[in-house]
Amino acid sequence: MLRFVVRRLLxxxxxxxxSGAAVFFLIRLIPGDPAALLLGDQADAASLADLHRRLGxxxxxxxxxxxxxxxxxxxxxxxxxxxxEPVLSLVIDHFxxxxxxxxxxxxxxxxxxxxxGMLAAWRQNGKLDIxxxxxxxxxxxxxxxxxxxxxxxxxxxxxxxxPVIGYVDFSEDPVAALTYMVLPVATLVLHETGILIxxxxxxxxxxxxxxxxxxxxxxxxxxxxxxWRHAFRNAFGPTWTLIGLVLGNLLGGIAVVExxxxxxxxxxxxxxxxxxxxxxxxxxxxxxxAFVYVLINLVVDLLYPLFDPRVAEA
Amino acid sequence: MKLRKMNAAxxxxxxxxxxxxxxxxxxxxxxxxxxxxxxxxLAAPDAVHxxxxxxxxxxxxxxxxxxxxxxxxxxxxxxxxxxxxxxLVGVLSGYLRGWTDRVLMAFNDALLxxxxxxxxxxFLAVAGANEYGIVVALGIAYAPSVARIVRGTxxxxxxxxxxxxxxxxxxxxxxxxxxxxxPNCVAPLVVLATSMFGxxxxxxxxxxxxxxxxxxxxxxWGNMLAGSRPFIAKAxxxxxFPGACISLTLLGINLLGDALRDRLDPRMRxx
Numbered sequence: 001m002l003r004f005v006v007r008r009l010l011x012x013x014x015x016x017x018x019s020g021a022a023v024f025f026l027i028r029l030i031p032g033d034p035a036a037l038l039l040g041d042q043a044d045a046a047s048l049a050d051l052h053r054r055l056g057x058x059x060x061x062x063x064x065x066x067x068x069x070x071x072x073x074x075x076x077x078x079x080x081x082x083x084x085e086p087v088l089s090l091v092i093d094h095f096x097x098x099x100x101x102x103x104x105x106x107x108x109x110x111x112x113x114x115x116x117g118m119l120a121a122w123r124q125n126g127k128l129d130i131x132x133x134x135x136x137x138x139x140x141x142x143x144x145x146x147x148x149x150x151x152x153x154x155x156x157x158x159x160x161x162x163p164v165i166g167y168v169d170f171s172e173d174p175v176a177a178l179t180y181m182v183l184p185v186a187t188l189v190l191h192e193t194g195i196l197i198x199x200x201x202x203x204x205x206x207x208x209x210x211x212x213x214x215x216x217x218x219x220x221x222x223x224x225x226x227x228w229r230h231a232f233r234n235a236f237g238p239t240w241t242l243i244g245l246v247l248g249n250l251l252g253g254i255a256v257v258e259x260x261x262x263x264x265x266x267x268x269x270x271x272x273x274x275x276x277x278x279x280x281x282x283x284x285x286x287x288x289x290a291f292v293y294v295l296i297n298l299v300v301d302l303l304y305p306l307f308d309p310r311v312a313e314a
Numbered sequence: 315m316k317l318r319k320m321n322a323a324x325x326x327x328x329x330x331x332x333x334x335x336x337x338x339x340x341x342x343x344x345x346x347x348x349x350x351x352x353x354x355x356l357a358a359p360d361a362v363h364x365x366x367x368x369x370x371x372x373x374x375x376x377x378x379x380x381x382x383x384x385x386x387x388x389x390x391x392x393x394x395x396x397x398x399x400x401x402l403v404g405v406l407s408g409y410l411r412g413w414t415d416r417v418l419m420a421f422n423d424a425l426l427x428x429x430x431x432x433x434x435x436x437f438l439a440v441a442g443a444n445e446y447g448i449v450v451a452l453g454i455a456y457a458p459s460v461a462r463i464v465r466g467t468x469x470x471x472x473x474x475x476x477x478x479x480x481x482x483x484x485x486x487x488x489x490x491x492x493x494x495x496x497p498n499c500v501a502p503l504v505v506l507a508t509s510m511f512g513x514x515x516x517x518x519x520x521x522x523x524x525x526x527x528x529x530x531x532x533x534x535w536g537n538m539l540a541g542s543r544p545f546i547a548k549a550x551x552x553x554x555f556p557g558a559c560i561s562l563t564l565l566g567i568n569l570l571g572d573a574l575r576d577r578l579d580p581r582m583r584x585x
Binding site for chain 1: 317420421423424425428429431432435436438439440516519520523524525526539540542543546547550553554556557558560561562564565567568569572
């Protein structure tokens with residue numbers, strides 16, 4: 001088990017290192033002085049010279065990179081050009097908003113999709129299966145930003161049941177905060193359910209063909225016991241991994257849904273920073289999402305042995 | 315069995331219809347897609363403008379037809395970039411093995427372990443929003459999946475007797491790769507390329523929706539959808555039709571892709 005954990009931790013390191021290097025070179029690919037880009041148009045000569053020194057711009061690239069890497073490790077991501085705020089706290093504030101929506105949505109989607117996918121596999125080629133698979137295929141073909149717009153039009157404008165745009169923080173008004181979360185969460189749940197059902201179904205089908213399932217049935221276990229005790233634990237693995245990937249991808253791709261519902265999340269921060277050429281914030285967002293992505297996949301992998309101990313032994 | 319054929323037929327029909335509309339759109343559209351017409355702004359669908367007009371009085375159907383060709387072009391170029399780049403890396407990695415393989419795959423896996431759309435956003439932050447920026451950014455983002463599949467296929471092929479036989483006949487390594495290795499990579503690549511076409515279309519629409527894709531006035535489904543947001547209460551058709559086009563195309567790709575996978579990938583049969 002310990003060897004599994006250590007090996008998995010070591011495997012995450014190159015990914016983080018390479019994304020760090022990519023973000024470092026990003027700013028140096030842009031023509032012009034990196035210090036001037038990072039400080040914006042309003043910078044005076046003194047602070048420009050100071051940043052030059054701190055970035056090590058008068059020295060070679062390897063020195064610049066090691067200086068930069070040390071600052072990253074200390075959590076120093078610089079200041080926003082537009083607001084002057086420290087990038088790290090800006091990124092974390094916005095991340096909390098996105099994370100709340102994404103985690104709730106993925107948890108709900110998994111709670112719907114895993115049983116549904118197993119049912120579909122259990123009734124393979126039956127009416128229920130065809131219905132569920134067709135619904136999943138349609139759902140996963142609808143882009144989340146369009147689905148969001150349509151839900152917003154239907155429930156926000158036509159029916160007037162839910163607030164249309166904006167965001168209320170939980171600390172201000174928990175009830176209002178929840179009503180504002182319904183549409184964005186529903187949008188993501190519908191989309192992700194489509195993806196997860198198909199995976200849950202495919203991996204259950206693989207397992208249902210195996211000999212020990214036939215054996216479990218032939219010793220007279222009820223179908224419920226076969227599905228729950230023997231099929232679920234073995235079939236859940238691939239879906240569990242996919243849940244991790246979906247979570248990570250959503251944190252990167254949630255910008256479109258945040259745009260539809262005007263939510264001040266991490267995706268919106270990144271896109272606004274790209275428009276505003278706020279390079280320290282762009283770097284900070286990219287690094288942070290890469291970090292969270294690696295972290296989620298790490299946690300997913302480390303929890304994997306909990307329901308499938310074979311992984312840790314291999 | 316029957317179901318798979320039906321899926322392929324539905325998917326093929328949808329894609330065929332959209333490809334036809336895009337093809338016609340290259341040469342002829344009912345109205346000019348970018349000329350402004352202030353007389354008829356935000357007009358609901360009627361006999362003249364079948365799908366209505368937008369806030370500048372431009373015909374929605376004409377714009378959708380033009381946009382289809384743009385999206386198709388970007389997606390095809392993206393997939394081509396990813397396939398070329400990924401095949402190159404995969405063949406080098408799988409055929410040469412050793413340190414080349416280890417170094418290339420370390421980079422490959424790092425890229426693979428990273429959301430593609432984020433990579434594209436980072437790249438566009440540097441390169442600025444335009445058609446070829448998207449193609450390069452997404453092409454690089456999708457290449458690692460191609461490289462993985464090609465590498466796997468090449469690694470199993472290079473141990474085959476007929477490769478050794480070809481070498482004994484005095485054929486060059488380049489000839490062997492071209493003549494014997496690459497043709498065997500086509501089937502798995504077709505399956506992957508079909509899904510990638512869908513990913514590329516979706517990513518391009520999302521980027522255009524965010525304002526980081528093809529800049530207006532050139533229409534794409536994504537930027538038309540973005541443009542519809544301020545008018546959604548008054549002119550919901552502006553939001554309905556571009557989104558429906560994206561969804562239908564993706565549905566067609568998914569249906570066709572599933573059918574192709576069932577047919578070409580023996581491991582996926584009967585699942």
